[in-house]
Amino acid sequence: MEKMKLMLVEDEERYLQTTAKLLKKRRIKVVTAQSGAQALDLLKTHDVHVVILDIKMPGMDGFKTLKAIKTLYPPVEVIFLTGHATMDSAIEGLQSGAFDYVMKPADIDDIVTKAYEAFEKRQRLDEKIRGLTSGSKMDAHNDK
Amino acid sequence: MDKKGLEEDIRARRVKRNILTYMIVIPLIPLFLAVGISFYYFTTALENSSTHSLKRIVGDHRDMIESFLLERKSDLELVANLFDFESISRNQVIDDMFEILKIKSGAFIDLGLFDSRGLHVRYSGQYQLTGKLYKDEFWFREVMEKGRYISDVFLGYRNVPHFIIAVKKGAGEDAWILRATIDTLFFDRMVSGVRIGRSGEAYILNNNGIAQTGRRSGGVNVMEEAPEFSAFPSSDSPIHTFLKSDPQGIKYLYATTWLKDLDWLLVVRQEKKDAFRFFYYALYASLVIVALGIAIIVGMSFFMTEKLFKRMEQLGRDKKDLGNQLIRATQLAEVGEMAAGFAHEINNPLQIIKSEHALMASIFEDLSENKKIDPKDEEILELEDSLSQIALQVSRCSDITRAILKFGRKNETRVQLLYPGEQIPEILKMIEQRASVEGIAVFQNIPEDLSGFMGDASQFQQVMLNLFNNAIDAIKEQHPDAGGRLDVQAFLKDEKWIEIRVTDNGAGIHPEHIEKVFSPFFTTKPVGKGTGLGLSVCYGIIESFAGTMDVTSRVNDGTTFIITLPKADTENQIQ
Numbered sequence: 001m002e003k004m005k006l007m008l009v010e011d012e013e014r015y016l017q018t019t020a021k022l023l024k025k026r027r028i029k030v031v032t033a034q035s036g037a038q039a040l041d042l043l044k045t046h047d048v049h050v051v052i053l054d055i056k057m058p059g060m061d062g063f064k065t066l067k068a069i070k071t072l073y074p075p076v077e078v079i080f081l082t083g084h085a086t087m088d089s090a091i092e093g094l095q096s097g098a099f100d101y102v103m104k105p106a107d108i109d110d111i112v113t114k115a116y117e118a119f120e121k122r123q124r125l126d127e128k129i130r131g132l133t134s135g136s137k138m139d140a141h142n143d144k
Numbered sequence: 145m146d147k148k149g150l151e152e153d154i155r156a157r158r159v160k161r162n163i164l165t166y167m168i169v170i171p172l173i174p175l176f177l178a179v180g181i182s183f184y185y186f187t188t189a190l191e192n193s194s195t196h197s198l199k200r201i202v203g204d205h206r207d208m209i210e211s212f213l214l215e216r217k218s219d220l221e222l223v224a225n226l227f228d229f230e231s232i233s234r235n236q237v238i239d240d241m242f243e244i245l246k247i248k249s250g251a252f253i254d255l256g257l258f259d260s261r262g263l264h265v266r267y268s269g270q271y272q273l274t275g276k277l278y279k280d281e282f283w284f285r286e287v288m289e290k291g292r293y294i295s296d297v298f299l300g301y302r303n304v305p306h307f308i309i310a311v312k313k314g315a316g317e318d319a320w321i322l323r324a325t326i327d328t329l330f331f332d333r334m335v336s337g338v339r340i341g342r343s344g345e346a347y348i349l350n351n352n353g354i355a356q357t358g359r360r361s362g363g364v365n366v367m368e369e370a371p372e373f374s375a376f377p378s379s380d381s382p383i384h385t386f387l388k389s390d391p392q393g394i395k396y397l398y399a400t401t402w403l404k405d406l407d408w409l410l411v412v413r414q415e416k417k418d419a420f421r422f423f424y425y426a427l428y429a430s431l432v433i434v435a436l437g438i439a440i441i442v443g444m445s446f447f448m449t450e451k452l453f454k455r456m457e458q459l460g461r462d463k464k465d466l467g468n469q470l471i472r473a474t475q476l477a478e479v480g481e482m483a484a485g486f487a488h489e490i491n492n493p494l495q496i497i498k499s500e501h502a503l504m505a506s507i508f509e510d511l512s513e514n515k516k517i518d519p520k521d522e523e524i525l526e527l528e529d530s531l532s533q534i535a536l537q538v539s540r541c542s543d544i545t546r547a548i549l550k551f552g553r554k555n556e557t558r559v560q561l562l563y564p565g566e567q568i569p570e571i572l573k574m575i576e577q578r579a580s581v582e583g584i585a586v587f588q589n590i591p592e593d594l595s596g597f598m599g600d601a602s603q604f605q606q607v608m609l610n611l612f613n614n615a616i617d618a619i620k621e622q623h624p625d626a627g628g629r630l631d632v633q634a635f636l637k638d639e640k641w642i643e644i645r646v647t648d649n650g651a652g653i654h655p656e657h658i659e660k661v662f663s664p665f666f667t668t669k670p671v672g673k674g675t676g677l678g679l680s681v682c683y684g685i686i687e688s689f690a691g692t693m694d695v696t697s698r699v700n701d702g703t704t705f706i707i708t709l710p711k712a713d714t715e716n717q718i719q
């Protein structure tokens with residue numbers, strides 16, 4: 001069974017480092033990027049299941065990045081981090097194809113939980129695709 | 145600043161002066177016009193009526209005098225026709241005739257018979273005139289010529305003012321004349337007996353201006369020349385009126401008329417003051433009215449200007465206050481924006497602290513699992529306690545930043561179809577906790593299938609939350625521990641409107657405040673507790689939903705806020 005691979009996109013370097021450490025401690029593979037552009041770059045070479053994406057970033061902001069990811073890599077699920085307490089940005093993000101959102105300052109456990117949910121959705125999709133391509137049906141197998 | 149204040153003061157005074165001037169001058173114009181015009185017409189009418197009445201009096205008086213003289217002449221003719229010269233020449237007959245005449249009128253004082261040569265043949269009266277010759281007397285010649293004659297007043301042989309009436313009978317040598325003397329006193333009394341007002345009087349002048357009767361007010365006696373006669377304007381009209389001053393400078397209104405068959409002029413005069421006294425009354429009344437009017441107008445103008453000015457000053461102050469409030473509101477909005485910016489910025493470090501804490505906590509876990517540290521150790525416990533403190537404080541901070549962001553967010557409204565049956569219970573959930581802590585029972589009566597309205601969800605939430613929080617505050621004031629009650633109802637008012645009612649049994653709103661509850665910056669809360677913006681913002685939001693907001697309240701009894709919203713036309717709505 002495939003392991004979940006995360007990508008963290010944040011402009012705060014220290015946050016990236018620390019969160020990456022925490023995720024590694026939980027045996028989660030993680031790639032970090034400090035900007036939207038870098039994230040898109042890394043996606044070319046890394047097979048990532050779920051992207052944790054900050055909305056407020058200098059340069060290419062979260063929404064733009066999200067749209068680009070969804071266009072270039074449709075199967076990749078995105079969870080974004082928002083500082084806004086209003087529903088507006090959340091709704092906008094979800095309408096742009098994000099899986100879910102987490103309110104800042106985010107709790108690592110929240111992120112992980114939601115990431116797994118997204119990963120499972122991705123898995124099910126992959127199963128379906130595989131089933132369709134191989135012509136044989138297989139039960140969805142969840143490895144958690 | 146001082147200079148500006150001074151300038152404003154000067155300007156204000158000028159405005160005040162202008163207002164006052166207009167307020168006084170404008171009403172005075174119609175006042176003067178009304179009084180002036182009515183005075184003019186009234187006095188013209190009065191003058192006419194005064195003159196007219198004088199004319200009438202003169203006419204009546206003339207007719208009376210004329211008829212008197214005519215009667216006396218007829219009396220004389222009558223007795224002359226009863227007798228002939230011979231019979232009168234007999235002794236005593238003249239006395240009998242005189243008796244007859246005296247019965248006819250008391251004005252006769254004697255009677256005489258003359259032959260054609262002017263000899264006074266017979267006489268009945270108090271004077272000794274028998275035997276006197278009158279051949280050269282003017283009256284004698286006149287009567288011989290004309291057959292009858294009324295003389296002017298003259299002195300004659302008796303040296304007493306009198307006038308005579310004479311008639312001639314027969315012709316040539318056989319002509320004889322009967323002559324009667326009229327008592328001047330009697331005639332005088334009759335003529336001057338007319339009474340007009342206080343100063344009215346009548347007298348007679350001949351065509352040379354010699355008085356035939358005396359003037360009651362004096363100045364002209366019988367047989368004296370009246371000084372003013374020469375200055376009488378000539379006229380062709382039977383009755384002529386004019387104004388003239390006498391030598392003392394008193395103005396008189398005169399009416400004159402000539403007596404028929406005689407060169408006598410009847411003069412009636414009255415002091416102008418007296419004749420036109422009603423005219424003067426009218427003048428005084430008008431003056432009093434004008435004076436009163438001016439006094440009232442000036443007084444009222446001063447009063448009104450003062451009032452207006454106070455109001456203007458108040459408005460000026462209000463304007464300043466509003467300006468200040470606007471500045472405050474702008475500042476508040478800016479502060480909100482800034483706070484939102486801060487919150488955003490602080491969120492990032494908080495995020496980092498949070499993740500650092502998580503890392504430390506997991507490292508600790510690892511260390512104690514690997515027996516590198518003793519979890520029971522005092523110092524380790526203390527460290528762990530500190531760590532959990534950090535976690536606690538970070539979550540406190542994040543609560544604050546979230547609250548700030550919620551408050552200071554940009555108002556990007558998204559109008560959508562909202563159902564009270566869905567929205568209100570959800571919003572009520574937010575305050576349930578608080579209400580139960582305060583011992584308030586919450587009741588809701590909202591049909592689930594109630595029609596929707598168009599609005600922004602978060603704005604509607606803001607309105608309802610504001611009302612609920614106000615209600616809870618009011619209930620806390622009235623029922624500090626228990627017994628509070630909050631009712632929320634929603635129903636279809638008619639086919640166009642949805643009504644939402646939020647009722648509490650709290651402290652209520654004072655009647656003098658109820659008008660102001662929706663005004664911005666109005667708050668009864670202590671300084672720093674309320675901005676006074678809540679309800680005004682709510683009012684604005686409901687208005688933006690094309691609805692209305694109203695309130696009824698009774699002190700110590702409770703308050704009901706009523707929101708009326710237009711029912712959404714669901715048939716054409718795309719959900």
